[in-house]
Amino acid sequence: MSAPKQVIFIITDTQRKDMVGCYGHPDMKTPHLDKLAAEGVRFENAYCCTPVCGPARSSLFTGMFGHSNGSWSNCMPLGDNVKTVGQRLTDQGVHAAYVGKWHLDGSDYFGLARCPDGWDPAYWYDMRCYLEELSAEDRLRSRQVETNQADDLTREFTYAHRCSNRAIDFLTRHNGEDFFLVVSYDEPHHPYLCPKPYSDMYRDYEFPKKQNVWDTLEGKPAHQRVWAGPDLAQNKDALRITLPDFLGCNSFVDDEIGRVIEAIDKSAPDALVIYTSDHGDMLFSHSLNNKGPAMYQENTNIPFIVRWPNHAPANQVGTGLISHIDVVPTVLHALGVEPAPVLQGQNLLPMFESPAQAINDTVFMEFHRYEVDHDGFGGFQPIRACFDGRYKLSINLLVTDELYDLQEDPEEMVNLIESAAHTEIRNRLHDKILDWMNQTRDPFRGYYWERRPWRTDARPATWEYTSFTRQREEDELYEPRQLDYDTGLEMTAAVRKKKPPHLQDNPPT
Known part of the structure; x- marks a missing residue:
């Protein structure tokens, strides 16, 4: 009898790569993720599809970019004819369970407490499910950062802990089956809920300032200066980046992940385990905060760790390009299901087994709107971008475009979009973006993406375009x-x- 095929996908929210210790930041206390990396492969060049929660997750769980699946802003649902990986697996006889934050049903931040087709309803636990377990008073407490200093706050009160409990129960009960289990934490996203000692671990800690904190945004897109607002003129020499609750929650969710990994070791020791985060956070880099319409590394380059006993080597580092769009076809291949033609990513299993191997020569990113519920957050900011491992091109449709050489300028300080010396490189990447938009049936595609001020060889504008x-x-x-x-x-x-x-x-x- 063959061993069951099992995949566990663990995702956090708003966890930058430099918030994970094994990525070269020992001040960050994440021993369980560090151990996972020591037992598997840590990938350096993984990128989200959209640096905001809902659209990032829409790509992760459909294998289609937000512009194709319908969920291209927070609080916008997936299209009726879009199938999630859970549906595709369940329809092929693979047990699929989803525990945690969803953010893809078109409702508010918390969800509808309704299990979508394809996932096991016995384990469905979105954030509304959690809130419905709480009294009105405790709901309010769960949304206040100040709760972290309450002596009576226990880990049992938190969403993270309750998600871990359900994941552990699934692993214990279904260890003999083929399965796909998603464990989707809201943490370390605001309000950073975590009990002591985590909430006190970083009280006196100052997060290191990168050189790009001093970016004046000269020669950069106008919307970034609007986003920065008063922070642009702030005295950066005097700035202290203190994030005790955010970083404390970061270490807390690592501990909860550790509980799940311990259960995996007992119940599904040979399973493929994939960990990542949905996107990063600017944290004052380029005078910006939060996530949003900018393709800087802090926002888009996310942690990605794989452990796969008897397949992936231990304690290895992969430098090839990975996109979140690749997760669904990879999971399907691992579970013996052929991906549908509509999927837009690549199978990464060969890369997991041989980390030096390259699957992608380019990864693509996009942005539309932060959240349809909000008038603010910059409104509609259409962006299409690509990165080839060295050069990153962002087409900001409404404002100035950007080109960065990350080999010479890793902190993305100098915009090369008008550099004559980089014309060939810039145009090559631009052509890749245009081809990708066409191939993925991007509903926003058209001649205006090609006819940029610097693209002197652009074709004339025509109604038919291609x-x-x-x-x-x-x-x-x-x-x-x-x-x-x-x-x-x-x-x-x-x-x-x-x-x-x-x-x-x-x-x-």
């Missing part, structure tokens, strides 16, 4: 093959040239 039609190709388990508008028959090719109206045999009059 003149291609690009139809959706889904697994026929979920929908029949689409029909060709011109014939009414099944399309022979999903991507094909389409004649503009004035060139058709019988143009409209």
